[in-house]
Amino acid sequence: MSTDTKTLGEPVIEARGLTKRYGAAVAVDALDLTIHRGEVFGLLGPNGAGKTTTILLLLGLTEPSGGTVKVLGRDPLREPLAVKRRVGYLPDAVGFYDTMTARENLAYTARLGGIREADAATRIDEALERVRLPHVRDRKVQTFSRGMRQRLGIAELLVKRSEIAILDEPTSGLDPQSTQELLELITRLARDGMTIVLSSHLLGMVQAICSRVALFNAGKAALVGRVDELAGEVLGGSHVVEFEAGDCDGLAIASTVEGVLSATPTGPHAVRVDADRDVRADLARAITAAGGSLTRLSMDRTSLDEVYARYFEQVQHAA
Numbered sequence: 038m039s040t041d042t043k044t045l046g047e048p049v050i051e052a053r054g055l056t057k058r059y060g061a062a063v064a065v066d067a068l069d070l071t072i073h074r075g076e077v078f079g080l081l082g083p084n085g086a087g088k089t090t091t092i093l094l095l096l097g098l099t100e101p102s103g104g105t106v107k108v109l110g111r112d113p114l115r116e117p118l119a120v121k122r123r124v125g126y127l128p129d130a131v132g133f134y135d136t137m138t139a140r141e142n143l144a145y146t147a148r149l150g151g152i153r154e155a156d157a158a159t160r161i162d163e164a165l166e167r168v169r170l171p172h173v174r175d176r177k178v179q180t181f182s183r184g185m186r187q188r189l190g191i192a193e194l195l196v197k198r199s200e201i202a203i204l205d206e207p208t209s210g211l212d213p214q215s216t217q218e219l220l221e222l223i224t225r226l227a228r229d230g231m232t233i234v235l236s237s238h239l240l241g242m243v244q245a246i247c248s249r250v251a252l253f254n255a256g257k258a259a260l261v262g263r264v265d266e267l268a269g270e271v272l273g274g275s276h277v278v279e280f281e282a283g284d285c286d287g288l289a290i291a292s293t294v295e296g297v298l299s300a301t302p303t304g305p306h307a308v309r310v311d312a313d314r315d316v317r318a319d320l321a322r323a324i325t326a327a328g329g330s331l332t333r334l335s336m337d338r339t340s341l342d343e344v345y346a347r348y349f350e351q352v353q354h355a356a
């Protein structure tokens with residue numbers, strides 16, 4: 038895949054030939070994956086593709102059957118404490134002590150993490166402020182909604198100052214507003230330098246916040262890269278441009294522009310163009326040079342939904 042790795046931060050997660058077998062079944066199959074500091078990285082794929090098992094391997098919660106994994110340069114199975122101290126995990130249902138308050142739960146996390154009490158108090162207040170739960174800091178967690186629990190889970194990562202956050206289906210069961218709030222929070226964490234790895238089936242959400250994704254199929258990361266790169270690989274062209282132009286043969290002009298893979302009429306003066314780059318400026322120039330009058334020019338972002346659906350169609354046809 039052609040992501041320019043020079044623009045990415047240092048590698049913080051490196052899996053090489055990582056394999057997990059359950060009896061004869063292979064859950065993760067010789068996985069090679071590198072995730073860099075500051076990325077929001079999405080793990081996608083159908084049920085049973087190996088995402089959760091990969092997460093468990095990254096966290097040292099299950100033993101690999103083969104291969105290696107390094108998280109922040111360490112082996113999570115051999116050095117679990119060193120890794121846990123710097124890596125936070127948010128499962129789809131975060132476990133808290135229900136009869137303890139939000140603040141008590143976070144204080145407990147802080148104690149486990151060896152954070153001094155005076156520092157902990159400040160960090161807890163800041164974290165609760167950040168996830169917008171300061172008003173319920175002294176309420177028992179059993180009274181919290183699912184969205185509030187997820188936000189408290191994020192507060193826990195902030196208290197621990199996790200360098201990497203691994204989130205398994207973080208928005209499952211959340212209403213649209215809570216989902217939006219959580220996504221904004223995750224985006225802000227990434228902006229502040231936290232590396233985020235998340236698994237999700239919500240492709241629109243993944244596309245909105247992830248810098249790169251891995252599309253899992255049968256235990257392998259079948260495709261890895263930015264969504265536009267995956268689109269290039271799976272759909273042929275990664276950019277879809279639509280334009281309307283009068284006083285010229287838009288279809289013929291579009292076909293002369295470098296990077297245009299196909300041009301299809303979609304109306305009397307409207308043309309849809311599939312291209313392997315953003316051809317809008319060149320298209321506009323070519324139309325104007327031919328004496329045409331451009332009345333509309335827009336680019337659709339390729340949807341991850343489309344890439345995902347087409348990829349698995351191709352896999353099925355090949356089988």
Ligand SMILES: Nc1ncnc2c1ncn2[C@@H]1O[C@H](COP(=O)(O)OP(=O)(O)OP(=O)(O)O)[C@@H](O)[C@H]1O
Binds near residue numbers: 059063090
């Ligand atoms: N503890 C286990 N014992 C036996 N098989 C397991 C175990 N855990 C996972 N598997 C199998 O490993 C494969 C990968 O499962 P995994 O949970 O990693 O997939 P996933 O991509 O996370 O799926 P989902 O989207 O449903 O969460 C599946 O075939 C699953 O049945």
